[in-house]
Amino acid sequence: MTTISPTKAPRTVRDRDDVQAQYARDYVDLVAAMTDLGLMRRRYGWYLGRGLILIALFAAAFVALFTLGAGPIQLVVAAVFGILFTQAAFLGHDGAHRQVFASGKNNERLARILSNVVVGLSYGWWMNKHGKHHANPNKVGKDGDIAPGAIVFTAEDARQRTGLAAFFLARQHWFFFPILTLAGLDLHVNAIKAVAGAEPVKHRALEAVLLTIRLVGFPALVVWAIGPWWALAFLVVQVAVFGVYMGGSFAPNHKGMPIVPPTLTIDFLRRQTLMSRNISGGPLVAIGMGGLNYQIEHHLFPTMPSSNLGKARPLVKAYCEQRGIAYTETTLVGSYRIVLAYLQKVGLGHADPFECPVTAQLRTR
Numbered sequence: 001m002t003t004i005s006p007t008k009a010p011r012t013v014r015d016r017d018d019v020q021a022q023y024a025r026d027y028v029d030l031v032a033a034m035t036d037l038g039l040m041r042r043r044y045g046w047y048l049g050r051g052l053i054l055i056a057l058f059a060a061a062f063v064a065l066f067t068l069g070a071g072p073i074q075l076v077v078a079a080v081f082g083i084l085f086t087q088a089a090f091l092g093h094d095g096a097h098r099q100v101f102a103s104g105k106n107n108e109r110l111a112r113i114l115s116n117v118v119v120g121l122s123y124g125w126w127m128n129k130h131g132k133h134h135a136n137p138n139k140v141g142k143d144g145d146i147a148p149g150a151i152v153f154t155a156e157d158a159r160q161r162t163g164l165a166a167f168f169l170a171r172q173h174w175f176f177f178p179i180l181t182l183a184g185l186d187l188h189v190n191a192i193k194a195v196a197g198a199e200p201v202k203h204r205a206l207e208a209v210l211l212t213i214r215l216v217g218f219p220a221l222v223v224w225a226i227g228p229w230w231a232l233a234f235l236v237v238q239v240a241v242f243g244v245y246m247g248g249s250f251a252p253n254h255k256g257m258p259i260v261p262p263t264l265t266i267d268f269l270r271r272q273t274l275m276s277r278n279i280s281g282g283p284l285v286a287i288g289m290g291g292l293n294y295q296i297e298h299h300l301f302p303t304m305p306s307s308n309l310g311k312a313r314p315l316v317k318a319y320c321e322q323r324g325i326a327y328t329e330t331t332l333v334g335s336y337r338i339v340l341a342y343l344q345k346v347g348l349g350h351a352d353p354f355e356c357p358v359t360a361q362l363r364t365r
Contacts, residue, residue, distance in 0.1 A: 023267035030319055034301060039312050043305040047100050050091065058084055070226040078234040082241025088118045089246060090290025096127060099305045116210035121187055124201030125194035134302060137275040139260040146259060150179050151343065154259055158346050173344040177244065184243030188215060252279050252335035253295035256342035270325060272299035278329040285332060286310060296327065
């Protein structure tokens with residue numbers, strides 16, 4: 001877990017108020033610097049090019065599906081579709097964060113079409129979940145991304161597991177990547193549950209129609225192209241690749257970073273920076289992760305076009321260093337090592353996230 005250098009706690013109410021005011025000015029100054037550099041401006045040409053490339057790749061994948069015939073080669077095509085659906089999800093993510101257009105409605109339309117019709121996710125369900133994550137990353141009871149499920153992220157939740165569940169928990173780090181093969185299916189199931197009424201979703205009827213087009217229409221096309229048995233194998237591979245790619249892109253950003261107790265209040269700049277991890281690796285990693293490798297900058301400036309996040313990184317890093325704020329960055333492989341080591345500690349009962357120094361340093365009353 002990240003170690004954060006201790007800071008002197010404010011001694012009086014006035015001191016605390018002064019510190020909080022300074023923290024707020026820190027973030028305002030940082031936003032102003034990004035605006036002055038033009039990094040908050042829309043990148044219409046870049047998004048148009050990205051969209052056209054994605055459309056061309058989907059077209060090529062469909063041509064392969066309908067021309068190569070039934071056989072093992074279609075499993076490669078299925079993997080390609082899994083990758084393309086994830087890239088479409090990244091683009092939908094940018095739209096949902098209002099990074100693409102100046103108009104909020106246009107961003108919402110783009111995100112809803114990409115999420116529901118292309119990827120097979122409920123835009124409304126995802127917005128509810130992801131919005132809570134951005135508001136309180138890694139905060140117990142607030143961030144659904146660390147809620148217990150097949151994988152457990154806190155020692156407190158781990159203590160609730162007994163019997164066979166406890167046996168699995170002690171080995172959850174071994175099962176992390178195999179479980180990701182089911183993550184895509186889980187996303188589709190949650191989408192269906194959401195539009196069926198399990199959660200509040202805006203434009204529920206519209207989303208139900210759009211999801212049906214994707215979740216019924218795409219498998220039907222695959223069956224039509226290569227027959228039912230090869231179609232079954234195709235869809236298993238496609239969903240598995242989609243799940244591993246999606247999970248493998250999102251997990252490195254926060255898992256294994258400090259987990260925040262429900263009672264802890266932290267200013268926005270530190271809340272977003274201390275709980276996030278950047279992934280180094282240059283343009284190739286940025287393309288592969290849809291810009292999510294610049295997770296610190298994304299959390300600080302969620303409406304900044306993802307193509308500008310790398311340009312913001314040096315300034316944000318220097319700004320944090322000047323103010324003694326930990327700025328965490330590692331390689332993709334290094335991040336997976338951290339995540340798996342943390343999951344092992346939780347599973348064995350050795351990880352208490354509330355011991356993290358962030359709790360003592362940044363608590364406000």
